[in-house]
Amino acid sequence: MITPMVFKALGDRGSRIFLLVLLAFAVAVPVLNLAVPKDSLLHVPTHIVALLGKYVCYAILAVSLDLVWGYCGILSLGHGAFFALGGYAMGMYLMRQIGTRGVYAHPVLPDFMVFLNWKELPWFWYGFDMLPFALLMVVLVPGLLAFVFGWLAFRSRVTGVYLSIITQAMTYALLLAFFRNDMGLGGNNGLTDFKDITGFPVQAQGTRVALFVMSIAVLAATYLAARMVVTSTAGLVLVAIRDAESRTRFLGYRVEHYKLFVFVLSACMAGIAGALYVPQVGIINPGEFAPANSIEAVIWVAVGGRGTLTGAALGAVLVNFMKTTFTSGMLAPYWLFALGSVFVIVTLALPKGIVGTLQAMTFRRLAAPRAGIGGEATSARPAERTS
């Protein structure tokens, strides 16, 4: 059952190219970092490996957002919240790994709790010293929030701009909550000063490379999972909901179940992205809940091409590469102008985004570029019938 689904999911040319590019990066970056001597021009410094790893995490977030927005029309302006929650779950594990090496050298309590004069670990910190438990929370916490939020919103048929606004309110509420010291999650400063991950020093070159490769692997897996959803009949139903929700309902589909499923799946993916992000950047703080972050993620998807998945990943890397370029050095004051211009230009000149436009040019007659479904599978059908 699963094998034919995988073949169907990866049957198109775009998927194969995408996975090959990922594989190339997964091999080339470690080799150029570890094997090529430091003074060589081809050497990739370790801080660049971490930077690329960060981009890959953003790409995972973008793919998850594209799944709900591009295919089901749910414009979430709060996906950063799921990303940040996954990040916090991982951050809590990393805090517990510090042990006595903190500034206050307390065997159990993280520094900020000692500083706040807390005497014992809050109940919700229990278990986070174990990686499997933390990893479970990385998917469970965002998934549960998405489930409760989605169950209420989709059942009451909140759609369109209203849904976008309440997703925005959700992430803003979490931002305010996490800023409070009483929340027990480091308040304003968040969680940082990490030492080890599964016994390996977080900052070490080898750990950086391993995390990068892992991020690439997770991006590939996320992409595969998303493709499996959109190439199944459920994917057809999602696009049907996006284009004509009440029609889908009159056909007898439980629209709210489909939305809930895809929203929760997407939130879990975003949580995993956040969990990979935190050890690579070394900090998680309430700023990650900022509404602007979630909106930026929407721009990545729009630039790359919504409803394409590969485009979302490409857009995330491209826009963040621009951000890195712009925010370092003399161009720094102009970053927001650049981001705004990119969004306006893409919306006006390439409404389908980069990959969406390329797809439309390649399969003009056969494929459904807006849906991103079909492609070769569709074009194969007439041939089958004539034979």
Add this chain to the structure above:
Amino acid sequence: MTELKVSDSVLYLDGVSVAFDGFKALRGLSLFLAPGEMRAIIGPNGAGKTTMMDVITGKTRPDEGEAVFDGRHDLTQLDETEIAELGIGRKFQKPTVFESHTVADNVRLALKGPRTALSALFGARNAIARSRIDDVLERVRLTDHAERLAGDISHGQKQWLEIGMLLAQDPKLLLVDEPVAGMTDAETEDTAELLKGIARTHSVIVVEHDMTFVRALGVRVTCLHEGAVLAEGSIDAVSSNERVIEVYLGR
């Protein structure tokens, strides 16, 4: 007239009233449809034809009155999905097809069968035989357009595709809203034939303004006016009714 019993009906509306912000779209509408019957509904704009369909399909809750399907299901307590699952299919006034899907995929989504997310992800929904889709496409003459995007076909073809989706759904009762709007005379004739064929095995309600088409159907006609039944009977009886001529047909 013999007494009309709920248990003998496929659709039973009694005293249905709906008001929107004080405007009474339906006032005490009653309708009795026997199993296997095809009924044509006519009436001027604002007579309540579409609101009636909304009540039957669960889109609008009536303020008062009874709406019973198949002699036992109280439609006023169910939502759109549940009513569709019971077996009421609907074609909209403005053809509503999934434009970014192919014609074949539109039919695939409509075909009778499990509709849960699980079956669409991993289960039976993915194993729909191509021949079932082809059968439907043949009946609505869209075989040659199977792989085109539904957004790219002509208006008349979209109307037929939507009828095809109804066929694929195979409901007990079909609600067909203005199936020949925007069609040529030849297409209108073909559509009448198609609907007559469908009516042999299904109960059908057709809402239509085109009197030639209604006449071609040759079925019992109900004329609505201001949210209630004005006249009911054969096409000749209804079209010669004084009141009907006055409010709808014109002199």
